[in-house]
Amino acid sequence: MIDKTLxxxxxxxxxxxxxxxxxxxxxxxxxxxxxxxxxxxxxxxxLGTGVFLSLYYVPxxxxxxxxxxxVPLQGQKVSEAYGSTVGLSFDVRSGLLMRQAHxxxxxxxxxxxxxxxxxxxxxxxxxxxxxxxxxxGVTMLILGIVNGFLGYSLPDDLVSGTGIxxxxxxxxxxxxxxxxxxxxxxxxxxxxSGVIIPRFFIIHVLIVPAILVGLLAAHLxxxxxxxxxxxxxxxxxxxxxxxxxxxxTFMAKTTGFLFVxxxxxxxxxxxxxxxxxxxxxxxxxxxxxxxxxPDWYMGWLDGALRIMPSWEWVGWGHTIPLEVFxxxxxxxxxxxxxxxxxxxxxxxxxxxxxxxxLLDRPRDRPKRxxxxxxxxxxxxAVFLASSTDVMANFFKLPLIDVLWFFRFFxxxxxxxxxxxxxKVCNEMREAEGIGTRKRALIVERTTTGEYTxxxxxxxxxxxxxxxxxxxxxxxxxxxxxxxxTADGVRRVIR
Amino acid sequence: xxxxxxxxxxxxxxxxxxxxxxxxxxxxxxxxxxxAALAMVVGIVGFCAFIVAYWVDANNKWEAATLGVGMxxxxxxxxxxxxxxxxxxxxxxxxHDFHSTDAEREAFxxxxxxxxxxxxxxxxxxxxxxxxxxxxxxxxxxxPGVRSLGPKPAKSEDxxxxxEDSLFTTNWKKGSKLVTVGGRPVMVQDLEVGGVLTVFPxxxxxxxxxxxxxxxxxxxxxxxxPYPLAPPGNTSWGVQGYVAxxxxxxxxxxxxxxxxxxTQQLVCPCHQSIFNVNAGCVPEFGPAPRPLxxxxxxVDPTGQMRANGSFxxxxxxxxxxxx
Numbered sequence: 001m002i003d004k005t006l007x008x009x010x011x012x013x014x015x016x017x018x019x020x021x022x023x024x025x026x027x028x029x030x031x032x033x034x035x036x037x038x039x040x041x042x043x044x045x046x047l048g049t050g051v052f053l054s055l056y057y058v059p060x061x062x063x064x065x066x067x068x069x070x071v072p073l074q075g076q077k078v079s080e081a082y083g084s085t086v087g088l089s090f091d092v093r094s095g096l097l098m099r100q101a102h103x104x105x106x107x108x109x110x111x112x113x114x115x116x117x118x119x120x121x122x123x124x125x126x127x128x129x130x131x132x133x134x135x136x137g138v139t140m141l142i143l144g145i146v147n148g149f150l151g152y153s154l155p156d157d158l159v160s161g162t163g164i165x166x167x168x169x170x171x172x173x174x175x176x177x178x179x180x181x182x183x184x185x186x187x188x189x190x191x192x193s194g195v196i197i198p199r200f201f202i203i204h205v206l207i208v209p210a211i212l213v214g215l216l217a218a219h220l221x222x223x224x225x226x227x228x229x230x231x232x233x234x235x236x237x238x239x240x241x242x243x244x245x246x247x248x249t250f251m252a253k254t255t256g257f258l259f260v261x262x263x264x265x266x267x268x269x270x271x272x273x274x275x276x277x278x279x280x281x282x283x284x285x286x287x288x289x290x291x292x293x294p295d296w297y298m299g300w301l302d303g304a305l306r307i308m309p310s311w312e313w314v315g316w317g318h319t320i321p322l323e324v325f326x327x328x329x330x331x332x333x334x335x336x337x338x339x340x341x342x343x344x345x346x347x348x349x350x351x352x353x354x355x356x357x358l359l360d361r362p363r364d365r366p367k368r369x370x371x372x373x374x375x376x377x378x379x380x381a382v383f384l385a386s387s388t389d390v391m392a393n394f395f396k397l398p399l400i401d402v403l404w405f406f407r408f409f410x411x412x413x414x415x416x417x418x419x420x421x422x423k424v425c426n427e428m429r430e431a432e433g434i435g436t437r438k439r440a441l442i443v444e445r446t447t448t449g450e451y452t453x454x455x456x457x458x459x460x461x462x463x464x465x466x467x468x469x470x471x472x473x474x475x476x477x478x479x480x481x482x483x484x485t486a487d488g489v490r491r492v493i494r
Numbered sequence: 495x496x497x498x499x500x501x502x503x504x505x506x507x508x509x510x511x512x513x514x515x516x517x518x519x520x521x522x523x524x525x526x527x528x529x530a531a532l533a534m535v536v537g538i539v540g541f542c543a544f545i546v547a548y549w550v551d552a553n554n555k556w557e558a559a560t561l562g563v564g565m566x567x568x569x570x571x572x573x574x575x576x577x578x579x580x581x582x583x584x585x586x587x588x589x590h591d592f593h594s595t596d597a598e599r600e601a602f603x604x605x606x607x608x609x610x611x612x613x614x615x616x617x618x619x620x621x622x623x624x625x626x627x628x629x630x631x632x633x634x635x636x637x638p639g640v641r642s643l644g645p646k647p648a649k650s651e652d653x654x655x656x657x658e659d660s661l662f663t664t665n666w667k668k669g670s671k672l673v674t675v676g677g678r679p680v681m682v683q684d685l686e687v688g689g690v691l692t693v694f695p696x697x698x699x700x701x702x703x704x705x706x707x708x709x710x711x712x713x714x715x716x717x718x719x720p721y722p723l724a725p726p727g728n729t730s731w732g733v734q735g736y737v738a739x740x741x742x743x744x745x746x747x748x749x750x751x752x753x754x755x756x757t758q759q760l761v762c763p764c765h766q767s768i769f770n771v772n773a774g775c776v777p778e779f780g781p782a783p784r785p786l787x788x789x790x791x792x793v794d795p796t797g798q799m800r801a802n803g804s805f806x807x808x809x810x811x812x813x814x815x816x817x
Binding site: 024025026093094096097100101129162165166168169170172173174175176177178179180182183184185186187188189190191192193195226227235238239240241242243244245248249250251252253255256257258259260262263264266267269270271284285286287288289290292302305306307308309310311312314317318319320321323324355357388389399400403467468469470471472473475476477478 | 572576764780
């Protein structure tokens with residue numbers, strides 16, 4: 001029956017040849033290769049929960065009187081956007097779960113991308129021939145950050161509204177075109193002609209996701225075409241891939257991982273409250289709340305804005321608000337551009353034009369690892385700077401002192417991180433056998449008092465594959481039913 | 495694609511089931527099978543419980559817990575199946591070079607540079623006109639695509655157009671009544687010393703560019719000398735101990751909402767710019783570059799507070815056209 005169906009399809013589409021190659025595709029095993037899968041699966045959850053939310057959310061700044069079940073808001077004038085978001089949280093069954101899961105999925109999506117990218121960076125997986133995929137990945141990171149910002153701006157609550165106001169002012173700060181871009185985007189001087197919520201909505205639910213889906217297809221397509229990188233190990237060379245087959249082993253593991261990722265996101269969505277907009281209230285341009293922070297992936301931009309000195313350039317009848325333009329436009333632009341062109345910077349620097357399918361251990365490339373550590377330290381330091389006010393309160397320090405601390409800490413910490421990492425990498429390289437698990441020695445004393453040592457048996461994690469790798473067998477002889485129930489083998493699994 | 499070269503031709507004899515590459519990686523497959531099945535059954539129970547939780551309209555914690563257990567059980571079961579019971583290999587697959595043969599490359603390049611280059615050489619005029627046409631078309635499409643989006647920002651502060659179209663103007667005029675966001679007119683006796691109030695010109699309550707923070711710094715009567723403001727503050731723009739400043743932070747336009755009475759400072763909660771109220775709200779610390787613009791105010795004979803003019807500059811954050 002199945003054979004017949006497959007033949008029917010193959011008669012029309014000719015899928016058998018390529019299809020089998022695809023089913024035989026080998027995926028190398030390493031825990032760090034699943035970080036990208038987390039990003040992929042949280043994106044799936046984002047699409048699903050997002051469709052649910054879009055059925056109830058009304059993208060409109062139009063003012064209505066709230067008549068839902070949230071009592072403190074009864075009879076108050078709210079925008080349709082805010083009212084419908086509170087409504088889908090309290091009056092649509094499962095709505096709050098879906099909304100909070102959507103928000104958590106977005107935070108996890110960007111977190112997973114960041115960690116996945118760090119893995120790709122520190123192991124050198126971006127090298128030839130994978131530069132395209134690195135660029136596609138960085139582009140998805142940028143789009144993800146943009147869409148995250150747009151998404152949490154949609155409820156029109158006090159916190160996100162302040163964020164939109166800041167975004168307007170950042171756009172305004174661009175020399176020559178800033179006020180034009182801001183006016184066109186918002187339909188006028190802030191808060192504009194009521195078009196920004198519907199515009200953000202269509203960008204958030206259609207334009208960016210469509211581009212993301214396209215880039216995701218390219219990302220995975222390139223992965224299939226170029227095959228996965230692998231760590232050096234027994235039988236692994238630049239010219240092969242060793243691991244488990246796409247079908248059925250990898251498929252089962254990754255499908256299960258989709259469910260587990262979804263479970264974590266929904267559990268967070270139910271138990272960890274996120275963005276309780278009914279507590280913030282409707283956005284009004286003249287109101288503000290104290291100690292509010294954006295979502296984590298925007299924190300580094302907020303921190304950069306805080307520690308920047310007040311350098312505004314005025315001359316020849318014009319103003320360049322450098323105190324905004326430098327930290328909020330030039331700084332992220334620089335970071336993203338360095339990320340985008342890093343594979344080319346490195347290959348020019350090292351004069352390396354070879355193909356690389358085997359991954360580096362980070363310590364074996366101390367300069368790259370140190371550069372990556374410096375970048376992460378810079379971003380983390382400037383992220384910390386986005387909570388100067390909270391820290392000042394917590395440590396009972398004057399706000400001004402905290403700010404001055406960060407003005408030095410942010411530029412200095414990456415330099416320290418660079419040299420520290422460089423040193424640690426070199427020390428690790430010199431130490432013999434570091435990073436490999438040592439086999440325990442069994443010491444025995446004979447009756448005559450003689451000591452002998454033997455190595456203990458192989459344990460999980462001691463190093464992969466006591467077996468030699470073979471191609472995936474196409475045909476399996478299943479005629480001997482005895483063999484089908486055989487016990488398993490003790491396999492060393494990483 | 496070389497990827498799809500069939501490997502069928504007799505290279506691989508059929509594998510037997512006792513091939514260690516095909517055997518499960520657990521030594522006790524029966525037990526693992528039972529455990530995986532148990533995990534999946536727990537998952538199924540979780541999903542059923544979710545439907546029940548929805549049915550009885552339990553809160554979102556119950557929904558999340560049941561759904562989470564469902565997905566976790568099913569996921570763990572499938573992962574255990576894949577990781578411990580399915581063939582683990584190790585299997586190997588050869589990689590193939592990505593680049594084509596030299597002959598293929600040459601032919602490809604020749605198709606572009608030869609065939610294409612010939613046409614370019616022969617028909618320079620057509621190519622030029624076509625490129626021009628493409629450029630003009632892009633411009634033509636940009637006109638509605640961009641220009642329809644919003645108004646052009648008004649050129650300078652001379653512009654008397656509506657506030658919505660200009661970064662230079664506000665709705666404050668000489669004689670505008672100061673009202674609260676609810677529209678209630680503000681009387682001179684309304685605020686105690688240290689009191690603050692967000693006010694708008696009457697008729698524009700809640701408007702973003704018009705928001706003004708009214709502060710009473712001293713209890714002064716109509717015949718007392720005005721409360722002295724250090725430069726760049728304008729002493730004569732206050733009245734009876736009241737001063738009024740634009741509430742839009744000159745950094746990024748957040749409402750400067752925190753007034754610290756003891757130090758007489760206004761603090762912006764967004765990025766912690768600190769303004770000295772006694773000195774015309776000059777920024778003392780933080781990223782804000784300019785003082786908050788001061789609004790001249792006065793009191794009419796009925797005790798009603800009014801604007802005595804408009805701001806002398808654009809309010810809010812900086813932008814290119816700001817002189």
